[in-house]
Amino acid sequence: MALGEETNSIHIISSTVDQICSGPNDLETIITRCAATQTTARALFTASNGFVCSLWISPSPDHSTIQFQDAIKQCEKWLASTMQISLVTLLSLDGLETTTELKENSNPSLFLVLAKYNGELEKSVLLPRHESEELRETRQSLLGTASSKPLNSRWNINWHRARNYIVISIVFLVIALLSLFSALHKQHGDVWVRYDTHGSDGPQYQLQFDHQNVSTWAESHLQEREWFLRIDDQAMIPAELLDEEESRYQRWFQQRYPEMNEIRLQQDYVNSTFLADPYSIQVPSDYTFHMAHCVRAFRRYWQAKETGRHVCPRDIDYRHMKHCLDAMDEWAFIDGPRMSTNGEEMGPDADNIVLIWKTKVCW
Secondary structure, three states, rough: OOOOOOHHHHEEEOOOOOOOEEEEEOHHHHHHHHOOOOEEEEEEEEEOOOEEEEEEEEEEOOOOOOOOHHHHHHHHHHHHHHOEEEEEEEEEOOOOOOOOOHHHHOOOOEEEEEEEEHHHHHOOOOHHHHHHHHHHHHHHHHHHHHOOOOHHHHHHOOOOHHHHHHHHHHHHHHHHHHHHHHHHOOOOOOOOEEEOOOOOOOOOOOOOOOOOOOHHHHHHHOOOOOEEEEEEOOEEEEEEOHHHHHHHHHHHHHHHHHHHHHHHHHHHHHHHHHOOOOOOOOOOOOOOHHHHHHHHHHHHHHHHHOOOOOOOHHOOHHHHHHHHHHHHHHHHHHOOOOOEEEEOEOHHHHHHHOOOOOOOOOO
């Protein structure tokens, strides 16, 4: 297919596919090489209109009526548009003459998402540091180029109409991404959840177990080293990373929640039958459990930041910390007058609780 000028001017910023190098490229080549990986792939690039765009590709078991070349034309039309924020489509691989790797793909279609990489979408995607730096340098370069162009020629847009397009596009994009990630989780048992561990020593990956992937993992990795199960976040950690402080807190969880400790002792946490039972995985708890977990999570976070070493990637995840802060807010800042908890009067000893006032000044 003869590609137009718009497509030829695509410039790759970064990609998860080794065969796609930074620099000039065309859309059909990007999509084909992403598809050839037979797994989820992503690429960031700039289009001729100056927008930074993102591309996600994933194999799909569903069938599509849109042929590959027709989908490419849709993508080119989207790239030329300044109004459309995203494009989501399912394209068929039937009859496509291309590489052997792609023709051997067991899935008949590709799930494709193209989106302008800005706003809420950019905030939700955690890029590796080197990709973030490349993206920042690209944007600085684009800003330098754009400053020499007339303002009216760049922003001659009906903003009221554009706002409606943006809202609608974001809604459809969120729905599409949620569907994509749900489909991937069902198709691929080993969904590795990666958190940003830059600047900290320790494990980089965390795998969420379910009844579909736990047996495969256990056969390959359970006996290769000694593991310890933390009850409060149900995380298996290498036993050599267990310290005395963690042991002390885990003994408290084991004693207060014997049903959870029984799961640990019986190793049901790596049992596919147990994980597949929707009733068995509902384990007795209480209101204290979540707060105790959050306090422990903050200690892990503080220790990791002080020492530069973490045990689990999620231990230093700022989103997890924000979740715990929000939960502690609800627990600490309760409604009602002093000397009451959840609307009920406290015991007589509450009268003896005092604060020693000490005034400070900060400047």
